[in-house]
Amino acid sequence: MLLMVLAWLLLGVGEASVPAFLGEPDGPRIDALRSERILSTKKGKGGRSLAFKITLADGTEGYFKPKQSFSAAHWYSEVAAYYLDRELGLGRVPPTTGRRFAWAELRKAAGNDKRVQELEIEKDETIGGAFVWWIPDPLVRLKLGRKWERWIRIQKSLPITPYQRPVDYRADVNGRPGVREATDPGRPLASAPDTEERAAELSDMIVFDYLTQNVDRWGGNFTNVRTRGKGGPLIYLDNGAGFWLGEQRLGLMEARLKALQRFRRSTVDAVRELDLERFAKRLAADPLAPVLNDRQLDGLKRRQRALLAHVDRMIDRYGEQEALAW
Numbered sequence: 001m002l003l004m005v006l007a008w009l010l011l012g013v014g015e016a017s018v019p020a021f022l023g024e025p026d027g028p029r030i031d032a033l034r035s036e037r038i039l040s041t042k043k044g045k046g047g048r049s050l051a052f053k054i055t056l057a058d059g060t061e062g063y064f065k066p067k068q069s070f071s072a073a074h075w076y077s078e079v080a081a082y083y084l085d086r087e088l089g090l091g092r093v094p095p096t097t098g099r100r101f102a103w104a105e106l107r108k109a110a111g112n113d114k115r116v117q118e119l120e121i122e123k124d125e126t127i128g129g130a131f132v133w134w135i136p137d138p139l140v141r142l143k144l145g146r147k148w149e150r151w152i153r154i155q156k157s158l159p160i161t162p163y164q165r166p167v168d169y170r171a172d173v174n175g176r177p178g179v180r181e182a183t184d185p186g187r188p189l190a191s192a193p194d195t196e197e198r199a200a201e202l203s204d205m206i207v208f209d210y211l212t213q214n215v216d217r218w219g220g221n222f223t224n225v226r227t228r229g230k231g232g233p234l235i236y237l238d239n240g241a242g243f244w245l246g247e248q249r250l251g252l253m254e255a256r257l258k259a260l261q262r263f264r265r266s267t268v269d270a271v272r273e274l275d276l277e278r279f280a281k282r283l284a285a286d287p288l289a290p291v292l293n294d295r296q297l298d299g300l301k302r303r304q305r306a307l308l309a310h311v312d313r314m315i316d317r318y319g320e321q322e323a324l325a326w
Helices: 001-008 027-035 073-088 104-110 114-118 150-151 166-173 198-212 251-259 264-272 277-282 295-318
Strands: 038-041 050-056 059-066 098-104 126-133 140-141 226-228
Touching: 001 126, 001 166, 027 098, 027 126, 027 166, 073 098, 073 198, 073 264, 098 104, 098 166, 098 198, 114 126, 166 251, 166 264, 198 251, 198 264, 198 295, 251 295, 264 295
Parallel strands: none
Antiparallel strands: 038 050, 050 059, 059 126, 098 126, 140 226
8 A cells, every 4th residue: 555655645635535435545456456366256147348357365355347349348447437426525436457368368268258349458468457346345336216316406497308218318318218227107206315515416416427438327227327335425337438539518418417407616626627638647657558649638637627617607596596506
């Protein structure tokens, strides 16, 4: 852990603010994820992309998401989301690092899985990817009722919710018939949030996902909206569908931001103070650097400006007390 602390201090981060996941220091976990040898490997369950649950020699468990051609499995997005989360001081993304393994250590677990052909195995028979610390606690889906969006809005009406699967949102916008998960009348109406912090946590997550361009948060029975234990803190799990190489201002993400009208003051302050040069230095220190290219970094800068402009419009329109509600 000492090496991790020294690394953060060299980047200009005070020891008191050394990165942590929900208050638990990252250092020992990142050190293990980067250096411990493999003890055992299993093929990951669920999800479209091929991944591996790995137990390391010291008992640390991690989930390895390798480089692959599947378009919504960006290893670099997982890694960049971790560093951005720590730069903002949110502490909601599990400890994550880039790492390279010998393919021979993973081949047996992969078996005859057809998705192996999507993996980007190097000529030297190694493969890199994002290695995410495995949270040992139960991860509970936060199954929000219909019209939960009222918690994060000043104007209560929202005819079409953007907080749903992209395909369902497009269908709603285009007036195509059918039942959508987000508006299914079989789901109960949302009443009050289950915890005092929940509305602010959801606002923070939407802000974070906008900055990272993560299009894959909502839908699919809330598989990517989870808490650490029932009634526990919201965590940002599965950040691989972000930091796109092409368009840097995606229409769906703009709609999600526009629908958000209430913010946590400390989160807005953190976005205002976001030092993108220091963030880039953090990325450059990762074992698999470069993580993002110049276009992606410039896109983040553009989204930071757009987010803050939107917040300022909400403040001008409704006042600080309403817009900065928490």
